[in-house]
Amino acid sequence: MSKQLGNQADDYRWPHRHLLSLEELSSQDIRFLLTTALGFESVSTRSVKKVPALRGRVVVNLFFEDSTRTRASFHLAASRLSADVLEFSAKGSSVAKGETLIDTARNIEAMGVDAIVVRHQQSGAARMVSQAVGCSVLNAGDGQHEHPTQGLLDVFTIAKRLNRTDTFDFTGLKVAIVGDIAHSRVARSNVHALQKLGARVVLVGPPTLLPGGFRDMGCELSHDLDAVLPGVDAVNMLRVQFERLTSQAFPSVREYSSLFGLTAARMQRARKDILVMHPGPMNRGLEIESAVADSPNSTILEQVTNGLAIRMAGLFLTVGAS
């Protein structure tokens, strides 16, 4: 693996006990984690899909919000590292009886665990847990703040498709993130990861879902997908999160999809080799047309596959740093 680290300084050591946000990782940290993930990829293709890296360790999936793929992906990642995995769901737990987040986390830690993977509907929840416990904490999505492993697996997917895994240098690339930016933790994590690797980011959406604050984060903002599409190497289509919309953010589904939906007709404006990404779950026919989601440009299933190696790397590095 050390050979693949390429430009990494010899004395580099992964410094983070937690994986809470990509904002707080350096570009060197991100490249190191991506390179580590590259090394773990082969585990999934062996007949015995396990390595003993975390044998005897305990990883808890502490999920306060519905999740299918992220939860399964973390579970499988921990299993492949030979850790024991405990699933903890907010439903039917003591949380329903009025226990605070901090108490819940401390009780779980008291069972002797090495890492807590936490998803929560409130921004900042993962950090709060990390401050309450002594073990590693990995953020699997906190409100509309960050979803670091998603951001990492997205840049990992781009790097693999565009043959940039030797350096993970994205200089010269431009990526559009389209849709409900305001409520998206995926957008925030992607912005940090992409910018740290050297890519430029343009955010596209209706003004009601595109806060001006992203301009201060160095992003270009646009309301015109047709104008943006020809100039980007990848387009990441976000799901319209109806469950997070507290008031009407656009006039109708019909208007949204005709202005911001990625249709086959609209794809005519894009580069032939543009990457079409989506963090899932998709609203087919709303933000993305099936013909596009299932086209050769689409990386949607690769993203899911890549998530596994990313999460193995995340668990391995954070627990190893403890």
Add this chain to the structure above:
Amino acid sequence: MATLTITGGRVIDPSQNLDQQTDLLLENGKVARIGRVSKPVGPTIDAAGCIVCPGLIDVHVHFREPGHEEKETVKSGAAAAVAGGFTSVCCMPNTNPALDDDGRVRFIYRQSQRANLANVYPIGAITKARAGKELAEIGLMSRRGAVGFSDDGCAVADAGMMEKALRYIAMTGKVVMQHCEDPSLGGGAMNAGALATKLGLSGWPRVAEEVIIQRDILLCRHQNYAPRYHVQHLSSAGSVELVREARRHTPNITAEASPHHLLLTEESCASYDTHFKMNPPLRSAADVKALCAAVAEGVITLLATDHAPHTREEKDLEFASAPYGVIGLECALALYIKALIEPGVIDWPRLITLTSCNGAALCGLTGKGSLAVAPGSGNDADVTIIDPNLSWTIDIDQFAGKSRNCPFDGWPVKGRATAVVVGGECKMALESGRLRGFEAVPAGRAKALLMSDY
């Protein structure tokens, strides 16, 4: 090649700073040339002694179709527009159902094409059914050709909703036109004050207008003045102050005044004549003076009629029960002259700016509001010919529009559009003696009598 030559007029086109006696050649629906035409070929209009200017534009009319065709239709309204010298108008969305989706926007264009008189452009509703609760399909309407957005008839009352609407509409680049009336303060029958008290009528105070204007200006400021925001039918001196201050910071905030607010005061309501009931209401002489000064100063950026037809039966009600509104298209020009040119408040080029150029700019009407001959294709051949010295008497029975609710009936006035050209075609020409190569084209009542499907 279809041509029309307009000879010997005083051509005023503020868009290119032009004011000189010359000829105008129209070719295939476009302005082809400004300058002496020594031997005109084809039809000509002799415009000696007249003003020749880019077709007049009124960005604020109510044509009641669909829903209240007994008051006005797109066709009868377009006939009224042409009779008054207007070549383009923008109709408000307070129809029934409201113009709040792209299908209805398209409907207005289709009706306008069928009428084939003045160009009628639709203003889309800001909120669904103008109810102030949810954004209407603004993006789709804009794409289909809505030239601005308004819930006219009422304001978007909720501040959060308005903030969102300004933000969303800014995406389209179109203008937001606000009927400034706080519903919890406005709604009375006439201006609030001593006269309303004496008459026993409920009051509609100036502050109901001013509070919305001030709030909206703050919302625009909050968005770095990115939205384009237009105050409809401004009525009070206090509103003038607010708009003046806002325009020191941005040109994106604009305002209009209507003829009745420039000429009439609340005293007219003393007889309980419902023709003087309008929204916003007539106010005091001091307000009229402030509005005229604001026109001169440029705080009021354009003039618009708020042409609001109602049937006789509706207006023949007790003052408090009658609907608000006056018609304006067929006498507006003479009233603007009376209010602004005759007292020397503004000159003719400025009046053309306020009644043509600025309306085209506000609503992004390409090819309108200018006679400039652009390389490639010129502007549209929409031209109004005005005899500034023609004396006449306003007579509601001679109007082409369907309704008669005009408080200016019987007024002696001076100045009138005598010919109107839309897209190179003469839609109205009163004086046959000035025409060569074609017959007089009737306007007003004479036109209405000839129209089918009226």
